Amino acid sequence: MKLTLKIWRQKNAKETGKIVEYPIDNVSPDMSFLEMLDVLNEGLINKGDDPVAFDHDCREGICGMCSLFINGEAHGPDRGVTTCQLHMRMFKDGDTIFIEPFRAKAFPVIKDLVVDRSSFDRIQHAGGFISVNTSGNTIDANTIPINKHDADRSFDAATCIGCGACVATCKNSSAMLFVSAKVSQFALLPQGKVEAADRVLNMVNQMDAEGFGNCTNTGACEVECPKGISLENIARMNREYLVASIK
Amino acid sequence: MSLDSKIPAGPISDKWTDYKNHINLVNPANKRNIDIIVVGTGLAGGSAAATLAELGYNVKAFCFQDSPRRAHSIAAQGGINAAKNYQGDGDSTFRLFYDTVKGGDYRAREANVHRLAEVSANIIDQCVAQGVPLAREYGGLLDNRSFGGTLVSRTFYAKGQTGQQLLLGAYSAMNRQIGRGKIKMHNRHEMLDLVIVNGKARGIIARNLVTGEIERHSAHAVVIASGGYGNVFFLSTNAMGSNATAAWKIHKKGAFFANPCYTQIHPTCIPVSGDHQSKLTLMSESLRNDGRIWVPKSLEDAKAIREGKKKPTDLSEAERDYYLERRYPSFGNLVPRDIASRAAKERCDAGFGVNKTGEAVYLDFAAAIERYGKDQARIKHLDENDMKLVKKLGTEVVANKYGNLFQMYEKIVDENPYETPMMIYPAVHYTMGGTWVDYNLMTTIPGCFSIGESNFSDHGANRLGASALMQGLADGYFVLPYTIGDYLAPDIKTGKISTDLPEFVEAENNVREQLNKFINNNGTHSVDHFHKKLGKIMWDKVGMARNAKGLTEAIDEIAALREEFYRDVKVPGTLDSFNQELEKAMRVADFLELGELFAKDALHRNESCGGHFREEYQTPEGEAQRDDENFAYVAAWEYKGKPSEAVLHKEPLVFDNVKLVQRSYK
Amino acid sequence: MAKSAILKSSLAKKYWMALTGLFLCLFLAGHLAGNLQLIFGNALQFNQYALFMTTNPAVKLLSYVTYISILFHAIDGILLTVQNQRARPIKYAKENASANSAWASRNMAVLGTLILVFIVTHMVNFWAKMHFDANMPLQTIMIDTGGGKQELYLTTDGDYLPKVRVEQKLVTIKNRTEFYDTGADVKIKDGYKDLHKITFAFFQDAKYGLIATIAYVIAMFVLAFHLLHGFASAFQSLGANNPKYNGLIRSFGKGFAIIVPLLFAIIPVYIHFFAK
Structure with missing residues (x-):
């Protein structure tokens, strides 16, 4: 396949960037999107150019490190995948592909396609945990039976990989899906209920402080989320927060 | 220098308790x-950082990723073992200990494994208290599954994402401590050297990967939790960034x-x-619970399949060779990983491979779909001879159990594994x-600890499935916090370690020099070019089956490649900026040394055991032949x-508690 | 913490959007029921309704809540939109938003602004006249008295007052609707403000009636799209999301979003094209 890539290049956080066009051929449909970028970079290095910086690590869709806004969609046109799982068979010979970083005020660009998502970490620091010491001197794991449906829903919320596609895709750069997934995971479990009110207040407070936008329920995040985190979680957080703030 | 493993005296079941009762606090x-x-924030590093901070120490944690949550522990799919005996199937601490020592082909340290x-x-208990959503049964209690190499169900899991859930648990414990200011987190930092002052590990030199700044960090002890070195093979199931640099740097500073x-090749x-x-x-090993592994019985069929003239579903039962069930009737498809991997290689080398490259075998769920389908039909009082219905019902059950894995497979390979068997092949x-x-x-450097996959640890020559998560968390949550206290007890009066000490200056200068060398090298090939070459040597000659000749060649080839690398590598960009090629260059430089030691070790070990298979040392049936007399x-x-x-x-x-026998899974 | 949270946080802003939005949906339903009398009722019924709506204390209270809701909904919406714009300082070169979200959901601010413009003009056209216009006519009927026609005021006690008495200054109109006996300076009856007449005149105006009708229909389209997203969205914002009932909420929301504006739109069309 022959493709034209239009890639955002930005030297560092301070300088302004621009879209630069790169032609590329010999792309195999079996390649992953990142392998295609590897090939591009190999060529750039051999030519003496600066390779395109992009985040990636596990390349199997679980670490949440890879990002990229491809042809107007977070993680590209496929559904239920991260960029590293996106394969070139999703594109046609001769296609032009826009590749941009995940954009949000709370995700400043570090270089090219690499962004700083530490705002997500700070939200977690504010309350994304259950305050239990790791001494191991706790009750036996089977002491509290947990309704399987709740346990499963908690798990579904917990599968969030923190990639930031929800923010990137949201027209408001809202982090609600991410935050609500964590809030929900714990709110659905008996051991998490103890400090549920403080957790949701603190996490939302931090979320607002980071400069994310507000949720307007467009539902785009759910569609683009590689792990299919449900909007139900956002509603649950709305509920939790409402109750916590009027209590 | 002689090695002192410092194993406490006494009966094996009392060692750890006695030890804890007598250490300095x-x-x-x-x-x-x-x-x-x-250094490192995976299961081991993350849990250690959280626990140490909770105890009151000031922790400085480092990871090269943009967040601790991305450490590659997250990719572990299958599960975590624990001797809970919730299933009442005869499990016990001793049995887990025994299975692990046996699974490791009797090359692990008894006392560590028992602990x-x-x-x-x-x-x-800990993880559940932390809110890790482990799988449950309808009664609300925890569910278990069985895994390769054991006869009990002791594996706890969270669908196919156990590692992710456990890591997020450790990460949440870290977050709590970061929020309290007890952990100072350094994301996007890479440790590039260890600083030793008066014989003790007292700090590290790290590069801020965003700004390129070289930083000095001091401490009273340094814990390395940087994971394994599988990426020495270039292609592996490790993350792209997984590297041996921290572990290798301490090795160069005196850690043995x-x-x-000992490398595990996952089947x-x-x-x-x-x-x-x-x-x-990787596709989770749990798939082997229900999938049957086979290749065609005849070479003609295999060839026809490779050329696309036949489809796997065209072959009748009689034309298929379920070679694991044939060779290991009692464990069948659930033999340990090393055995399953070698058996696949054996069939493919003999010409029975089934994809274009000839390096793949089938993992078939048709039988499982039929079995589950019939069960469901019976349960629902439907016609169990209606094959269409049975297939539909069975597919539902299989999708429920492995849906995410099947989906992942389909995305990568573009084939529907419900309709046609999956293709699999072993990988590092x-x-x-x-x-x-x-x-x-x-380690052999006082004050420098190593936990999780980065130490040589508890798995001997082969690790059983679902044991890596167990070891990482055990080291971090429950072992290191005790042992490090014993070491630090005399250090309470030392006071802050200055980073202006000459040892820090020297270490920083060395790092800077190496980095500059790469930047100014002006070679002609990218870092990946060399890494791929190294990987090929490793896979061909130091991979699943090794022999003296190949290993000798590999040692020479790697040494030559290393020289070429330093002469000819091209690293664009600058030192003081975000530079992914420079990061890679530093890592590959270490792999190029480690690979050689790897081959040297393999050459010296004149036996086959677990993940180390020497073609010269095998039983007549092709099983690994240990030499306990000379290599225990x-x-x-x-x-x-x-x-x-x-x-x-x-x-x-x-081995006082386990009798050494030829490992048999027949 | 908790106290400021309910006022300032991003979630609180959404609660207010949702609550005011849902209240305005209720208002729409009520307003529609009243307006339909323009088709199904006679002029007196409509004017009686208008009188009730402008004088009943409970309704008055409700109307103040409505004004506040509209203001709050608009101001809050503007605040949210500004914040949302700021949350992404550099825009994407290429976006494929239609792949993951509905058009209406992405354009609530634009739709809302148009509706606000409509509300203002609508209020100038009718509400302001009803409330403040000194020249607001009072409802009269013509009766045939054999020899000629006589115009009579309808009064709230169900009686009639010949217009000629006002013309002869026997009766004076004070406070726009009150009939006073001029000599005694005593209030004798109340008249009805003729909103019905105003409305018909507005949409049947030879010059602007057609334009007004079209503009109103367009405004209702805008309202429909706004509701199409807004109705179900309000429930989500308030935390009501349960797979068991989501279908119901969404279907009802869709039905509401289509039927209510449709019925509203039919009224001017009916008046312009079909009514006498």
């Missing part, structure tokens, strides 16, 4: 004055490196599709070898300037 007020550096089995149950040749990975391949994707997955540590998890020891290598000059130290392995 640091009082809470003094812990405030002690700094600890933790691991003892604390395993605690891990599950043990058993580098169920998605086969290589072409030269562009950057990484291999885990490295049992690593820095040598004593019972306290301390840990090979710990001391760095002497070059891998080829490394000096071997032996830690004899004594």
Whole structure:
């Protein structure tokens, strides 16, 4: 396949960037999107150019490190995948592909396609945990039976990989899906209920402080989320927060 | 220097308890004055950082990713073992201990493994308390599944994402401490050297990967939790960034490196599709619970399939060779990983491989779909002879159990595994070898600890499925916090370590020099070019089956490649900016040394055991032939300037509680 | 913490959007029921309704809540939109938003602004006249008195007052609707403000009637799209999301979003094209 890539290049956080066009051929449909970028970079290095910086690590869709806004969609046109799982068979010979970083005020660009998502970490620091010491001197794991449906829903919320596609895709750069997934995971479990009110207040407070936008329920995040985190979680957080703030 | 493993005296089941009762403690007020550096934030590093901070130490944690949550522990799919015996199927601490020692082909340290089995149950309690959503049954209690190499169901899991959930648990514990200011987190930082002051590990030199700044960090102890070195093969199931640099740097500073040749090749990975391949994707071993592995019985059929003239579904039962069930009737498809991997290689080498490259075997769910379908039909009082219905019902059950894995497979391979068998092939997955540590998890450098996959640890020559998560968390939550206290107890009066000491200056200068050398090298080939070459040598000659000739060649070839690398590598960009090529260059430089030591270790070990298979040493049936008389020891290598000059130290392995037998899964 | 949270946080802003939005939906339903009398009722019924709506204390209270809701909904919406714009300072070069979200959901601010413009003009056209216009006519009927026609005021006590008495200054109109006996300076009756007449005149105006009708229909389209997203969205914002009932909420929301504006739109069309 022959493709034209239009890639955002930005030297560092301070300088302004621009879209630069790169032609590329010999792309195999079996390649992953990142392998295609590897090939591009190999060529750039051999030519003496600066390779395109992009985040990636596990390349199997679980670490949440890879990002990229491809042809107007977070993680590209496929559904239920991260960029590293996106394969070139999703594109046609001769296609032009826009590749941009995940954009949000709370995700400043570090270089090219690499962004700083530490705002997500700070939200977690504010309350994304259950305050239990790791001494191991706790009750036996089977002491509290947990309704399987709740346990499963908690798990579904917990599968969030923190990639930031929800923010990137949201027209408001809202982090609600991410935050609500964590809030929900714990709110659905008996051991998490103890400090549920403080957790949701603190996490939302931090979320607002980071400069994310507000949720307007467009539902785009759910569609683009590689792990299919449900909007139900956002509603649950709305509920939790409402109750916590009027209590 | 002789190796002292510091194993406490007494009966094996009392060692850990006795040890804990007699160690030195640091009082809470003094812990405030002690700094600890933790490098790596996976299960081991993350849990250690959280626990140490909770105890009151000042922790500085480092990871090269943009967040601790991204450490590659997250990719572990299958589960975590614990001797809970919730299923009442006869499990016990001893049995877990025994299975692990046996599974490791009798090359692990008994005392460490027993401690691991003892604390395993605690891990599950801990994780549940932390809100890790482990799988449950309808009654609300925890569910278990069985895994390769064991006869009990002791594996706890969270669908196919156990590693992710456990890591997020450790990450949440870290977050709590970061929020309280007890952990100072350094994301996007890479440790590039260890600083030793007066014989003790006192700090590290790290590069801020965003700004390129070289930083000095001091502490009273340094904990390395940087994972394994599987990426020495270039293609592996490890993350792209997984590297051995921290472990290798401490090796060069005096930490012995043990058993580098013990590598686990995972049997169920998605086969290589072409030269562009950057990484291999693992399919959880749990698939072997229901999938049957086979290749065609005849070479003609295999050839026809490779050429696309026949489809796997065209072959009748009689034309298929379920070689694991044939060779190992009692464990069948659930034999340990090393055995399953070698058996696949054996069939493919004999010409029975089934994809274009000839390096793939089938993992077939048709039988499971039919079995489950019939069960469901019976349960629902439907016609169990209606094959269409049975297939539909069975597919639902299989989708429920493995849906996410099947979906992942389909995305990568573009084939529907419900309709046609999956193709799998072994890939490098885990490295049992690593820095040598004593019972306290301390390396041969005082004050420098190594935990999780980065130490040579508890798995001997082969790791059983669902044991890596167990070991990582055991080390971090429950072992290191005790042992490090014993070491730090005399350090309470030391006070802050200055980073202006000449040792820091020198280490920083060395790092800077190496980085500058790469930047100014002006070679002609990219870092990946060399990494791929190294990987090919490793896979061809130091991979699943090794022999003296190949290993000797590999040693020479790697040494030559290393020289070429330093001469000809091209690293664009600058030192003081975000520079991913420079990061890679530093890592590959270390792999190029480690690979050679790896081959040297494999060459010296004239036996086959677990993940180390020497073609010269096999039973007539092709099974690994151990040599307990001459090789029942840990090979710990001391760095002497070059891998080829490394000096071997032996830690004899004594087995008082397990009888050494030929490992049999027949 | 908790106190400021309910006022300032991003979630609180959404609660207010949702609550005011849902209240305005209720208002729409009520307003529609009244307006339909323009088709199904006679002029008196409509004017009686208008009188009730402008004088009943409970309704008055409700109307103040409505004004506040509209203001709050608009101001809050503007605040949210500004914040949302700021949350992404550099825009994407290429976006494929239609792949993951509905058009209406992405354009609530634009739709809302148009509706606000409509509300203002609508209020100038009718509400302001009803409330403040000194020249607001009072409802009369013509009766045939054999020899000629006589115009009579309808009064709230169900009686009639010949217009000629006002013309002869026997009766004076004070406070726009009150009939006073001029000599005694005593209030004798109340008249009805003729909103019905105003409305018909507005949409049947030879020059602007057609334009007004079209503009109103367009405004109702805008309202429909706004409701199409807004109705179900309000429930989500308030935390009501349960797979069991989501279908119901969404279907009801869709029905509401289509039927209510449709019925509203039919009224001017009916008046312009079909009514006498």
